[in-house]
Amino acid sequence: MSALPPRIHLARGTGRAAQYLALLCYLVFLAFPLLWLISTSFKSPQELGRIDPTWIPQHPSLDNFREAFEAQPLARSALNSLIVAGSATLISVAIAVPAAYILVRYRSKVSSAATGWVLVSQMFPFVLVIIPLFLLLKNVHLINSLSGLIIVYVVWNLPFSLWMLQGYVKAVPVSLEEAAAMDGASRFRTLRSVVLPLLTPGLVATLMFSFVTAWNEFFFALVLLKSPENQTMSVILTRFLGAEGVADLGPLAAASVLATIPSLLFFALLQRRLAGGMLAGAVKG
Amino acid sequence: MKGRSARERVPFRGTAPPRTPAARKRYLGLDRGAWFLLLPALIPILILSAGPLLYAISLAFTDSQAGRTVATQFVGFDNFADLRLDSLFWESFRIGLVWAVCVTGFQLLLALGLALLLNQNLRFRWLARTLALVPWAMPEVVVGIMWRLVYHQDAGILNKTLRQVGILSEGGNIDWLTNLSLALPAVILVGVWAGMPQTTVVLLAGLQNVPRELTEAAQLDGAGIWRRFVSVTWPAVKPVAIAITALNFIWNFNSFGLVYVLTQGGPGGQTRLPMLFAYEEAFKYGQFGYAAAMGVVMIAVIAVFLTVFLRKHLKEDPS
Numbered sequence: 001m002s003a004l005p006p007r008i009h010l011a012r013g014t015g016r017a018a019q020y021l022a023l024l025c026y027l028v029f030l031a032f033p034l035l036w037l038i039s040t041s042f043k044s045p046q047e048l049g050r051i052d053p054t055w056i057p058q059h060p061s062l063d064n065f066r067e068a069f070e071a072q073p074l075a076r077s078a079l080n081s082l083i084v085a086g087s088a089t090l091i092s093v094a095i096a097v098p099a100a101y102i103l104v105r106y107r108s109k110v111s112s113a114a115t116g117w118v119l120v121s122q123m124f125p126f127v128l129v130i131i132p133l134f135l136l137l138k139n140v141h142l143i144n145s146l147s148g149l150i151i152v153y154v155v156w157n158l159p160f161s162l163w164m165l166q167g168y169v170k171a172v173p174v175s176l177e178e179a180a181a182m183d184g185a186s187r188f189r190t191l192r193s194v195v196l197p198l199l200t201p202g203l204v205a206t207l208m209f210s211f212v213t214a215w216n217e218f219f220f221a222l223v224l225l226k227s228p229e230n231q232t233m234s235v236i237l238t239r240f241l242g243a244e245g246v247a248d249l250g251p252l253a254a255a256s257v258l259a260t261i262p263s264l265l266f267f268a269l270l271q272r273r274l275a276g277g278m279l280a281g282a283v284k285g
Numbered sequence: 286m287k288g289r290s291a292r293e294r295v296p297f298r299g300t301a302p303p304r305t306p307a308a309r310k311r312y313l314g315l316d317r318g319a320w321f322l323l324l325p326a327l328i329p330i331l332i333l334s335a336g337p338l339l340y341a342i343s344l345a346f347t348d349s350q351a352g353r354t355v356a357t358q359f360v361g362f363d364n365f366a367d368l369r370l371d372s373l374f375w376e377s378f379r380i381g382l383v384w385a386v387c388v389t390g391f392q393l394l395l396a397l398g399l400a401l402l403l404n405q406n407l408r409f410r411w412l413a414r415t416l417a418l419v420p421w422a423m424p425e426v427v428v429g430i431m432w433r434l435v436y437h438q439d440a441g442i443l444n445k446t447l448r449q450v451g452i453l454s455e456g457g458n459i460d461w462l463t464n465l466s467l468a469l470p471a472v473i474l475v476g477v478w479a480g481m482p483q484t485t486v487v488l489l490a491g492l493q494n495v496p497r498e499l500t501e502a503a504q505l506d507g508a509g510i511w512r513r514f515v516s517v518t519w520p521a522v523k524p525v526a527i528a529i530t531a532l533n534f535i536w537n538f539n540s541f542g543l544v545y546v547l548t549q550g551g552p553g554g555q556t557r558l559p560m561l562f563a564y565e566e567a568f569k570y571g572q573f574g575y576a577a578a579m580g581v582v583m584i585a586v587i588a589v590f591l592t593v594f595l596r597k598h599l600k601e602d603p604s
Binding site for chain 1: 340413423430445537560577584
């Protein structure tokens, strides 16, 4: 590096400064709404009513969090979200693993059609999907029930789970399976005893990603769940908004902070795998 | 790569090659064990995804309504003829396109900038990496609520900051989300904030494809930052950038939750995206057939946009 002419050194210096300045701008843009949400959640109603807001709450308190639980069935909705996201994730990944394995290892017309469908299904607007599902679930009396929403989430999560898992399956060396086949292991046995253990890290990533997607989902839950005691957290949060704009800013902010915590935890654990998972299906094809 | 895919096509090399045509077909296609593993995923997809979609498309040609006792009738292209004259729908469509194009465009530009920065050896890079993931993890309802707090006329931080910097006058107080000309840009900004992380992560992964020695060679040859970007970096990330942009466009055009929470489509329909319009039509007014027709038109538009976009960019690239 020291062999570079001085002009380049100078240019480097200003370049670095510009880079740090740009990074700072990004940090501010990304962080300020988050900090504001957290700040608001600790403010008293009197302070929120004032015309000149401050970044630091003057008398920070946890009252908003308490009130959030009183104003809406927040704990119940958290439980609902947990049940729906948890079951939908387990079911969809459980059926996606064997399917992803077959789609990767067998090149047949069925495989390419299924993979094609996974991609095409991403294109359809949800409103087109929800109308027939709504009619279908209504016929079997699964509107306004958590089971109905679980079914919808399983199907809705499947394409992405398949997509992520295919990438991970491709990374498993074929030679191991060949050895198992030579020893007379069945397809199912090979999958269970050879592929699955090697797939575990990818499986965990897919499970977490799928859970976060279901936990955060809003549209299907809004359409399918009617009574407050059945609603998931995303839907309950919109009830804080009231009919005419924001009624109670403090509890609204507090409830929003709480609803974000599970997703954030999972994402923190997932961080390193995200890019790999997103691209695995595409790049290794 | 070639050797590997050839190997994959013959998954169990240890078994003897099949002799009869029937056996060969079983060998190359799916045998019973394979079907057994594939069906649990295939059946729900067929019954609850492919089936309903075909059903929805057929609904677009009927007068299906919620809670009606009279049997639904086939009405041909009536819904589409009505749609053609529905100026509210076309206005919503125009807003949807403005929204999708702006959000997708800014997402790409900002995400590319951030990805390039994160790819440098800068201090505080970890902080930016972590922060950049947060919007992705947040429920979109929370993102909407959060920005409502930022945009809030009195208790929001945006007006206060603008007053402090001197862009707004002392008593200036803008109600961002109910102002006819500001609501759409304000909502677009939120869309960019919410969607940037995913694009950044994907582009950052794409940047790992840029050959390091080429960048260094260009630098020694005295190529400036811009020149290095245009002739070394961009060609390497371009395929990834095109793929994520196409996906972003689809996602943004079909977006719902953010704007539902921020403005519910207001003021005066200025932010009523096509998804919001169709949602109201279907679940507020119960016009299932009409809403399905809107959905079909939306698919058609996405398909046309994607074809034009991908053809243009794939043509430029001879490989």
